[in-house]
Amino acid sequence: MSDLPAAGGHGFALVAVGGYGRREMSPFSDVDVVLVHRTGVPAATVARVAEQLWYPLWDDGVALDHAVRSTDEMLRTAADDYRAALGMLDARAVAGEAPAVDALRSEVLAAWRRTARQRLPVLQRANHERVSRVGWLSQSAIMDLKESGGGLRDATTMRALVASWLVDVPHRELEALRAAVLDVRDVLHEVTGRPTDRLTPELVPDVAAAMGFAPDHLDLHVRDLGRRTAHLATTTWRRLDAVLAERPRTRTAPGPRLDPVAPGVAVAGGEIVLTGSPDPAADPLVALRAVAEAARRGLPLSPASAARLASVPTPAEPWPTEARRLLVEALTAGPGLVPVWEEIDLAGLVDRWLPEWRAIRLRGSSSPVHRFTIDRHSVEACVVAAGLIRDVARPDILCTAALLHDIGKGHDGDHSEVGGPLAEQVALRWGFSPGDAATIGALVRQHLLLPTLATRRDIEDPDTAANVAERVGDAEHLDLLAALTESDARATSPAAWSAWRAGLIRGLVTKARAVLGDSDALADPAYEGWPAAVPLPAARFTSSDAEPFTVDVRPHHDGSLVQISAHARIGLLAALAGALSVAGQQIRSARLVDRDGASTSIWEVADAEVEPDRLVRRIRQVLAGELSLEDRIGLGEASSAVPAQVLVHGGSSTSATVVEVRAQDRRGLVWAVARAIAEAGYAIRSAHLSTFGPQARDVFYVVTPDGSALPEPEAAVLAERIRALPL
Amino acid sequence: MKLITAVIKPHKWEEVREALETFGITGMTVTEASGYGRQKGHTEVYRGAEYDVSLVPKIRVEIVTEDEDVKDVVDVVVKSASTGKIGDGKVWVVPVESVVRVRTGEKDEAAL
Numbered sequence: 001m002s003d004l005p006a007a008g009g010h011g012f013a014l015v016a017v018g019g020y021g022r023r024e025m026s027p028f029s030d031v032d033v034v035l036v037h038r039t040g041v042p043a044a045t046v047a048r049v050a051e052q053l054w055y056p057l058w059d060d061g062v063a064l065d066h067a068v069r070s071t072d073e074m075l076r077t078a079a080d081d082y083r084a085a086l087g088m089l090d091a092r093a094v095a096g097e098a099p100a101v102d103a104l105r106s107e108v109l110a111a112w113r114r115t116a117r118q119r120l121p122v123l124q125r126a127n128h129e130r131v132s133r134v135g136w137l138s139q140s141a142i143m144d145l146k147e148s149g150g151g152l153r154d155a156t157t158m159r160a161l162v163a164s165w166l167v168d169v170p171h172r173e174l175e176a177l178r179a180a181v182l183d184v185r186d187v188l189h190e191v192t193g194r195p196t197d198r199l200t201p202e203l204v205p206d207v208a209a210a211m212g213f214a215p216d217h218l219d220l221h222v223r224d225l226g227r228r229t230a231h232l233a234t235t236t237w238r239r240l241d242a243v244l245a246e247r248p249r250t251r252t253a254p255g256p257r258l259d260p261v262a263p264g265v266a267v268a269g270g271e272i273v274l275t276g277s278p279d280p281a282a283d284p285l286v287a288l289r290a291v292a293e294a295a296r297r298g299l300p301l302s303p304a305s306a307a308r309l310a311s312v313p314t315p316a317e318p319w320p321t322e323a324r325r326l327l328v329e330a331l332t333a334g335p336g337l338v339p340v341w342e343e344i345d346l347a348g349l350v351d352r353w354l355p356e357w358r359a360i361r362l363r364g365s366s367s368p369v370h371r372f373t374i375d376r377h378s379v380e381a382c383v384v385a386a387g388l389i390r391d392v393a394r395p396d397i398l399c400t401a402a403l404l405h406d407i408g409k410g411h412d413g414d415h416s417e418v419g420g421p422l423a424e425q426v427a428l429r430w431g432f433s434p435g436d437a438a439t440i441g442a443l444v445r446q447h448l449l450l451p452t453l454a455t456r457r458d459i460e461d462p463d464t465a466a467n468v469a470e471r472v473g474d475a476e477h478l479d480l481l482a483a484l485t486e487s488d489a490r491a492t493s494p495a496a497w498s499a500w501r502a503g504l505i506r507g508l509v510t511k512a513r514a515v516l517g518d519s520d521a522l523a524d525p526a527y528e529g530w531p532a533a534v535p536l537p538a539a540r541f542t543s544s545d546a547e548p549f550t551v552d553v554r555p556h557h558d559g560s561l562v563q564i565s566a567h568a569r570i571g572l573l574a575a576l577a578g579a580l581s582v583a584g585q586q587i588r589s590a591r592l593v594d595r596d597g598a599s600t601s602i603w604e605v606a607d608a609e610v611e612p613d614r615l616v617r618r619i620r621q622v623l624a625g626e627l628s629l630e631d632r633i634g635l636g637e638a639s640s641a642v643p644a645q646v647l648v649h650g651g652s653s654t655s656a657t658v659v660e661v662r663a664q665d666r667r668g669l670v671w672a673v674a675r676a677i678a679e680a681g682y683a684i685r686s687a688h689l690s691t692f693g694p695q696a697r698d699v700f701y702v703v704t705p706d707g708s709a710l711p712e713p714e715a716a717v718l719a720e721r722i723r724a725l726p727l
Numbered sequence: 728m729k730l731i732t733a734v735i736k737p738h739k740w741e742e743v744r745e746a747l748e749t750f751g752i753t754g755m756t757v758t759e760a761s762g763y764g765r766q767k768g769h770t771e772v773y774r775g776a777e778y779d780v781s782l783v784p785k786i787r788v789e790i791v792t793e794d795e796d797v798k799d800v801v802d803v804v805v806k807s808a809s810t811g812k813i814g815d816g817k818v819w820v821v822p823v824e825s826v827v828r829v830r831t832g833e834k835d836e837a838a839l
Contacts, residue, residue, distance in 0.1 A: 050772050066769065
C-alpha cells in the first residue's frame with residue numbers, strides 16, 4: 001500500500017474477510033478481500049488505487065473475490081446482509097491502515113451483538129434450508145466439507161454464535177474439529193488441483209493415501225468429524241433457542257423445575273436429566289430408563305447427563321426382564337429414537353450395550369440408493385417399524401430385528417447370512433428367550449427374501465409363493481417378515497418402496513399367506529405364466545395390415561401397463577422388447593402367452609406417460625422388418641470389464657426354467673438375451689427385470705416349445721449360449 | 728474450414744467490424760450475449776457482496792473462414808476488441824465439417 005502514492009492519506013486498507021480473514025485458506029481457495037477507504041474519497045482516486053491493486057493480482061492468476069467499500073458502506077452492508085456480517089467478524093488488515101480496520105471490526109462486532117436476537121433466527125433458518133438441500137456430512141455419499149450439515153460452514157456459524165455473547169461453545173473441541181476438517185480440505189485441494197469442497201468417493205483413495213490413511217479410515221474419520229460438529233451445532237442452537245425464549249427472571253423465580261418421570265430420571269427445562277438417586281453408576285437400569293423416556297417423549301438428553309452415561313455399568317448378561325423391556329420401549333418409541341440413539345452413541349453407551357455396532361458405525365452403504373450410513377439406516381428402519389407394530393403379534397421382536405437387520409454388514413460374506421447368527425447372539429444377551437432370539441436371527445437372515453423374490457421371480461407362479469411359505473413356516477413369522485421388509489425399504493429411499501415394488505411384495509405376501517392357510521390354495525398345474533386374475537383378451541386384428549397387432553396402454557402403479565397382441569411367432573417377445581427399448585421405454589416385467597396362433601403380452605414399464613403413437617410406430621417398424629434392432633440397439637463390444645453372470649435357479653419353479661442374467665445395464669441387453677433364447681428354440685413365458693445401480697438383473701422364465709421346464713442339461717447349454725454373448 | 732467465435736465488449740463491436748472489413752471478411756453472425764469470467768462480472772470498483780455473480784452484456788461474433796486465414800482473423804479481432812481492462816472477452820476456434828450456401832447450394836469453400 002505504501003507503494004501506491006495515490007492511496008496516501010485516504011485511509012485505504014486491504015482487508016481480509018471470509019476464509020482469508022479466518023486464516024483457514026486451502027491451497028486453491030479464493031482470496032476474499034475488500035479495499036476499504038475513508039468515506040468521501042473521490043471516486044477517481046478510489047478507482048486508480050483499485051486498478052493498481054487488482055490488475056497485478058489478476059494477471060498473476062490469483063483467484064480474487066474482491067469488493068471496494070467506504071467504511072460507512074462496510075457497516076451498512078454488514079447491517080443489511082447477515083452473510084456479509086459473518087464474513088466481517090474476522091476481518092483483519094493485510095495492508096494499509098490497520099488501526100482503522102480494527103476499529104471497523106469492533107463496530108461490526110458491537111452491532112452484531114446488539115442485533116443478535118433478531119438476526120440469529122434468520123441465520124438459523126438459512127442453515128436449515130442449506131442442510132436440507134445439501135445433506136449431512138456424516139450421512140452423504142458425496143461429502144461436501146463446507147456446505148453439508150456438520151461441515152465448515154456450521155463450524156464458522158458457531159463462531160458467530162459465540163461472538164454474539166448469547167451462548168458459549170466448547171472452544172477447544174470446536175477448534176479441533178474445524179482444524180481437522182480443514183486439514184482434509186487442504187489435501188483435497190492439493191490432490192485435485194482445484195478449489196473444491198466435495199470429497200467424492202472416487203477421490204477418497206488419493207486423499208487417504210496423501211494423508212497416510214487407509215481409504216476406509218479416511219471415510220470414517222471425515223464422517224465422525226461431521227457428526228461431532230453437527231452434534232455441537234445442534235446442541236448450541238438448542239441452547240440459543242432456550243436463551244431467546246427466556247422470559248426475564250424475577251428475583252423470586254425458583255430454579256429450574258425437576259419433574260420426576262422414573263426412578264433416577266426427571267424432565268427439567270425440556271430435557272431429560274439424571275437426578276442422581278438412584279445413582280446411575282450403581283443401577284444400570286437408570287440409564288435405560290433415561291433413554292426410554294427420552295425416546296418416548298421426544299426430548300433430548302441434557303449434555304451433562306449424556307456425559308455421565310458414558311461411565312454407567314451395563315446390565316448383567318443375560319439382561320433382566322426389566323432391562324430388556326426398557327430397551328424395547330426405546331426401540332418402539334418411533335422418531336424420538338433417532339436423536340437419543342445419536343446421543344448415546346457419541347457418549348459411548350451403544351458400544352457397551354451392542355459392541356457389534358462398531359462394524360457398521362458411519363459406514364457408507366455400497367448401494368447408491370441409500371440415503372444414510374448403515375448405522376443410521378438401521379435406526380431409521382426401527383422408527384418405521386415402530387409405526388407398523390399393529391400389523392404384528394410381537395412388536396419387540398420386530399423392532400429388535402429392524403435395529404439388527406444389517407448388523408452383518410462390515411463383515412466379509414453375505415450380510416444376511418452373517419447377520420442372522422450375530423443378531424441371535426445379541427438377542428440372547430439382551431434376555432430374549434431362545435425361541436424369540438432364534439426368530440430374530442431368522443428374520444435377519446431372511447430380510448431380503450421378499451424383495452428378491454418379488455422383483456426377480458414371477459409372483460404369479462404358484463411355486464414362488466410356495467417357496468416363501470416354506471421358508472417362513474407360519475403366518476405370524478410371515479407378518480413379521482413383511483413388516484421388517486417394509487421397514488428396511490422405507491428407511492432406504494422412496495424408490496425402494498415405490499408403488500410398483502410395494503405392490504409386488506404385498507402381492508407375494510398375500511399369496512404366501514394363502515398357501516400357509518391352505519397349501520393347495522394356489523396350486524395350478526396348468527399355470528403357464530399368465531396371472532389367473534387377468535382375462536386373456538380376444539385377438540382383434542384388422543386384415544389390412546401385413547403384420548397386424550394391437551396396443552393398449554393404461555396407468556399402473558407409478559408406471560404404465562402396455563398390452564400388445566400380435567400373431568404368434570418365434571422371437572416375438574425379443575422383437576417387442578427391442579421395439580419398446582427403441583421407443584425409450586424402461587421395461588420392468590413382461591408376460592407372453594400364445595393362444596390359437598395369437599400372442600398376447602403385457603409389459604410393465606416405468607414411464608407413467610407413454611406416447612402410444614410412438615410405440616405403435618416402432619412396433620410396426622420392427623414387426624415389418626423395417627427397423628434393424630441389431631443396428632439400433634445391438635450390443636457391439638462388451639461394455640464392462642466385469643464379465644456377465646448367467647445363473648439357472650433350479651428350485652424356483654416346477655413349470656419353467658428360471659434363468660437370471662446379471663450384466664452391465666444397457667439398452668440392447670434384454671433384446672439380445674431374449675433373441676438368444678428364441679434362437680435356441682425356446683419360448684419366454686415371462687421376464688422380470690430390475691436394475692441395481694449400473695447392474696441389470698434380468699430373470700427369464702424359459703419353457704420348451706410344448707410349455708414345460710427345460711431338462712437340466714439343456715438348461716446348462718442355454719446358459720452357455722447366453723454367456724457367449726458380448727454382455 | 729474453421730468457426731471463429733469471439734465474445735467482446737458491445738462498445739468495441741464497430742471497431743471490430745471495420746477491422747474485419749479492412750481485412751476482407753464480409754460476412755459474420757452477430758448475437759447479443761451475456762457472460763462473466765474470473766472477476767464474476769464485477770468491475771474494478773465493485774461495491775456489492777463478494778459472493779454475488781453478475782451477467783454482463785457482451786456481443787458474440789461468429790465467422791466461418793478457411794484454415795489459412797484463421798490466425799490472421801483471430802489477430803485482427805483481438806487487437807481491435809482490446810481495451811486492456813477486465814471484461815475484454817475471449818476468442819476461440821473450432822473445426823467445421825461442411826458449409827452450404829442456402830440460395831445456390833454451393834458447398835464448403837465455395838460457400839464462404
